[in-house]
Amino acid sequence: MEPVIFEERQTQIHRKGTQPFDLACNKDSLAGAVSQRACVFCGSRVVLYPIADALHLVHGPIGCAAYTWDIRGALSSGPELHRLSFSTDLQERDVIFGGEKKLYRALMELIERHSPKAAFVYSTCIVGLIGDDLEGVCKKVSKKKGIPVLPVQSEGFKGNKRAGYHAACQAMFRLVGAGDTTGISKKSLNILGDFNLAGEIWIIREYFKRMGIEVVANITGDGRVDDLRRAHGAALNVVQCSGATMDLALMMEEVYGIPHLRVSYFGVEGMAESLYSVARFFDDPEMMARTRELVREELAELYPRLQEFRRALTGKKAAIYVGGAFKAFSLVKAFRLLGMEVVLVGSQTGTPADYQELHDITDEGTIIVDDSNPLELSSFLKEKDVDIFVGGVKERPIAYKLGVGFCDHNHERKEALEGFVGMLNFAQEVYNTVMSPVWQFVPRKVRKAA
Amino acid sequence: MLLRHTPKEITERSALTINPAKTCQPIGAMYAALGIHSCLPHSHGSQGCYAYHRSTLTRHYKEPVMAATSSFTEGASVFGGQANLIQAINNIFTVYEPEVIAVHTTCLSETIGDDIPQIIAKARDEGKIPPGRHVIHANTPSYVGSHVTGFANMVKGMVDYLAQSNGHKESRVNIIPGYVEPGDMEEIKRLAGELGVPHIMFPDTSNVLNGPQTGRYHMFPPGGVTVEELTRTGSSMGTVALGTLASGPAARALDTKCKVPCEILDLPIGLQATDIFIDTLRQIAGVTVPESINIERGRLLDVITDMHQYFFGRKVALAGDPDQLISLTQFLVDIDMWPIHIVTGTPGKKFEKKILEITKDVPHPVNVKSGGDMFLLHQWLRSDPVDLLMGNTYLKYIARDEDIPLVRFGFPILDRIGHSYFPTVGYRGGLRLLEKILDALMDRQDRDAPEESFELVM
């Protein structure tokens, strides 16, 4: 069965082994496509929102704020100001006469009541259009209240999520450098690009602690403003995930000379290699020894249990469609570890380099796709007869309608999937859904059995 | 305590909404459009809005939600979105082949000032709309009204674009169900069928957003009102519109356009409102109420009388949409409960007046606010506590912090199932509501009762 696809999209889909690899990506979505992508604001919001002691005010009409109210389970070990929804709720007259005064009053009132450490003010499409001087209002309030008030230039139409990551990084970078760095260890780092879904950053922090490394700032999961302000005192930035916080790392590298390492905490290989690369960076034999020991301990515990899952899951087929391509790399490897075959892999916002790497690590026949839509995805799932689909909120019901298992590797994950223990949780989750007895009733299986 | 930041003292807030009790127009328009068979809702704006609307509907219904977007970029925001929309219409009809595209605007395209009818006309002139296919639209700026307004506007758009009078009055009633769940729409149709009233219901999301597991993914599920039916609404002998805010504009438009007279009623939630609905249908269609419906009604009444001692004087706080809250408040007052804090995010002063009228005999001060938010509701009930909360999932923060039982009711419900299958409208819906209310109250009573007064029989 040939899937239904827009002609214009042909170049954004590739079947490995059929022709030379040259995937078009980083294109604006086609008008009229049922794209699974989101906007700039969304990108900024998910990156900054876990900073728990900051005020997050959405300057715009109500929807933009309502939909992002506590949508991502970014856990905080302390303050939870980030879980409330604040909006200037722009009305028609604001659109006509401008929303600056309203924004000013809202900020003053909120800062008075909640005494946050800093405030982020998100601009939305409409604010970009009516031309409110966000920067000016923020400056004024900042002066009056004596805390950093940071505009986030996240007008939705200015691009996709990736542009939003960039805007978020720019806002955060204004905090960096303001704090006192005395007392920070030479063996220290910042964790970038982890949002503490299901408490994951706590797992990672623990690993670094066991290695003898001080974590200066969590960026941004369970994040704090004051930590960000002294983040420039760290010796290293470890950056997870393809896009979200890379820009911040690059800016810190340029201005403060802090090098960065790209890491991944998903999957055994990725996790171990990440820790080793950090140890190598510090060039400290004792630390390396401790790291080896850590990995050995964790694996000794993990492997026997993984083998059980592997026995059950070998030969099962998986499809992956996630936001960033970097996550897809780890998932491909993780499925391989479970003996499973990845038959489809795609992302909303991958870059050419990302897709080249995906191409290199996947098997012949694997479908690689950029910025896909439900029709394409569902036809690929059927064609490849997959057992599990890994995606986000909009993909879940498609999988279930087809009678295919599902794992949320995005905002809605309930279990920590990072670290060694995360691999086990992942295996368990994959096993639970792939092997669930409910599929015996779905037409897909019934037809096959008949 | 997630909401530890909520102070008791209430100060005037003019610039700020905290923890909203509403959302924006386009999501209502998108939901309404999904109630047309073979229709692809189209969001004319940038990608984010549309992604949020789809995600939220998906979380609420646990079903795939299809829609397309004009994918505005910076250029479109400066020069207007005409090119995007025309290209989108072309692409959609070529690849997804729906019968209808239902365009709604977003804050962005509204502010730019795109003239949608003119763009649709241009698309038609350029041959981008295949014969027999339709493009309809509604303006849905979110800086006016709320998601309910958006729903109302799109339903009115169906009338504006598709309803036609054939010169006859055919013996058939139009029913506009209001911004209710797919299961509610099914129940309303069932009741009309039980009464023997030929009808067309629009929109109709049953079997679109509560469809069965078939092992197949349908971009356009089997449910929904068809274009042909929508056309015929112009020749029906009358319209019954449920919910002033959500259904009123379409009903009036149909009256103006095709001279189909309308009755605009409250949503049939609870005993009295359902009585009025049934009676209105009976009168318009000239039928008698069958025994089967009398039995349903009798059962609801039976439970109300059996359990009335548990309802008496229980204080309730409500958050939701105006049409729902009006009927629900009436129902609660009817069974002797005391709704004392009532908030909707949707603006409109009529709502406050109506609620105060309904609750005038409640022997307790009543707070009501339109254009309010959950922060305000929380402040109210911190000074004057209640026994029960009713509203959407976002009330769970308050429920947890204040340790008050919560009955989920309204939109969105992101953390439970059932709302898309089991109705809250009609007599059966009333029964379900009572069951939920009693479960919540009695579970709490069981939990909190000291051992000696912990009762087996209640």
Ligand code: SF4
């Ligand atoms: S811009 Fe308007 S339409 Fe878009 S999400 Fe925000 S409020 Fe809704």
Ligand code: SF4
């Ligand atoms: S208005 Fe713009 S910023 Fe807001 S959700 Fe829509 S695209 Fe994103």
